[in-house]
Amino acid sequence: MFDAASSPGHLRTPLPPARPPTPPQRDAFFDNAKYLAIVLVAMGHSWEPLKGDSRVLEAAYTVVYAFHMPAFIIISGYFSRSFDMRPDRLRRLITGVAVPYIVFETAYSLFKRYGDHDPGMSVSLLDPWYLTWFLVALFVWRLTTPLWKTVRWPLPLAIAVAMLATLSPDIGDDLDLQRVLQFLPYFVLGLCMKPEHFQMVRTRAVRLLSVPVFAGALMVGWWAVPRMNAAWFYHRDSAEELGAPWWSGPVMVLALMGCSLLLTACFFAWVPRRTMWFTALGAGTLYGYLLHGFVVKAADFYGWFDHRWLHGPLGEIFVTLVAGTVVTLLCTAPVRRVFRFVMEPDMKWAFKRDAAELARDRDKAEQRQMANA
Template sequence: MKENIQKPMLQTKERDYWFDNAKAFLIIFVVLAHLSEDLIVYTDFSTGDPLWLNTLYKSIYVFHMPVFLIVSGRFAKKRIDNNDWISVINKLVVPYIVLQTVMMFFYSFTGYASVSRFSYFSPLFGVWYIITIAVYQLITPHLKKLKGLFVIALIVAIVVQFGEAVPFGGFMRLFTHYPFFLLGYYTSGRDLKFCKKPWFRVLSVLAFIALFVSVWMLPEYFKVGALTLKRVYSGLTGYFYDLTQAEFLAFTLIHYLVGFAFFFFTLGISPTKKTFFSYIGTQSTYIYMLHLFFIIFSRSLAQRFDFLDIFNSDIKAAMYVFAGIPLAFLLASPPVRKAMRWLVAPKFDLKKLVKKITED
């Protein structure tokens, strides 16, 4: 008589919709910020830029990329711990090279800007994020052996902003954004359950409200040129700010603290279960990379034909900016992803390439 032995069921890891929802919020914030910037830079508002538009734009710039870097660090833990540099090449470096190259031709095609000094060491608009994440994932497996790496990275990030401009300006953020990435990496083993508690959710909503109100009431203290963390002190004073070095140091420290805090606040406002927008979070890379082309095309039309002047009222401006939400859904749709996979996720296998070369 045969024994009725039950085979153990394979357990599939349940998807973390909490972080999908958080990434959905973040990528939509990115798109809204860039669309807002379009209007602020290129639209001639008869009574000046609408206060709500400036507030939205600056508020998003306070936290959106710091939080995105933290989330990226959290999800890079496995690759970093395994020192999986081959995956970094396949999944990040190659897509960066492809995107940078295609972007160069798109710049030329649209007449957006001259590419006579094109270089892979000077990332074009928005492309810096891809190569920055790649570099972090390549260096962190070795640097993590240092005691106090997070503190060291934070000190370097601050000190470099008081020096001379870093050659190849797009790489300034390699230094200034590394603490955000490390915070994500170091918190990747924690469940952060406190962010789900009712009191913290209320606190998170209040934090976002406080941020928007602060920017609304004190816009002169929030300059996007400084919030991007890509300029040194000498390049900001007199043009963006008239601050002493001590005041700039205090501003920088506060900016880092706010960036760190809003990672937790973003989780605090994010649903933990699957929603209609969870899908957006799973496709944030497609949305990020593809929306850059929409922004460049729109700005090229603005430069040549004053296209964005048609959005010179509050209602029209709001329609343009918040069209970014359906745009995000469109760019994440299966047909678009299928058509643009060659650009966002090009097929490349370094192991196979090396094997083929050595065999030949």
């Protein structure tokens, strides 16, 4: 009896099997916002070949370009708040951002070379073409997240960096650094935001005020079409490269940021908070972003936009609806399953297992042994 008492493990009731942790619930608001923002991105790209024939369409294009990427970047920054240099997060950055950049930059360059019959187009991972700049920017922004979380005044510092970038045409096209630096404040703003900040714009009062704000923005956009260079909204050139005096660069950074944040707040105010039919598509917006460019560029290369009827009001509406439909389909689960090997590769073979991961595996093995005892 003494021996049995000295071996309490034989009398202990077996522990229940360990349950895997419950994954966190996705917020429908953010998935809805990402989906609607990516639809606006696709529509804006489809308007580019048509906007020269319509001042109204060009005004809408200007307004959309003032806030659609800032809204998307703010959300990207918000969901990067937990990023640190932990090995598993660095692996996710490489497999989810760097690898897709290499693949899609190569694919887009080859598509431009052979689809547009442009023998001068070569594959250069240092000079992003068309949509792929965002992956370079996201990689740099996220990699520098620990820095922005360390400094005392991250947002003013990021704004200062963006303002200084507009003064230097010598930054050049390598890695599209002008865009990386000029869009940086929106990412840092997302890092600084908390859930209650989004709640502030999700009120009935802000929703009602946003209607005259958008109407006013369209009127200003219509007025500005012949008076303003729309390239300012792309944030890819210095002031000198746009033929403007050097001091106008920092001024335009502040002015455009004010306009962008106002319109972004109005956009967020109208994003549904409940689960919608398109909410699940919010998880696949990067797929829609990277893939829809092939459709838009194919239409451009092969003259699909050359039909005269597309350059009238009905044709513009038709192109807008097609663009929204295409990017919606590209965000769906079947498309994501097909392209997951490129967009979210596992690549366990390429990385060493860190000590924390090995310890977690040992704990799981011990729990299984205890459960089976």
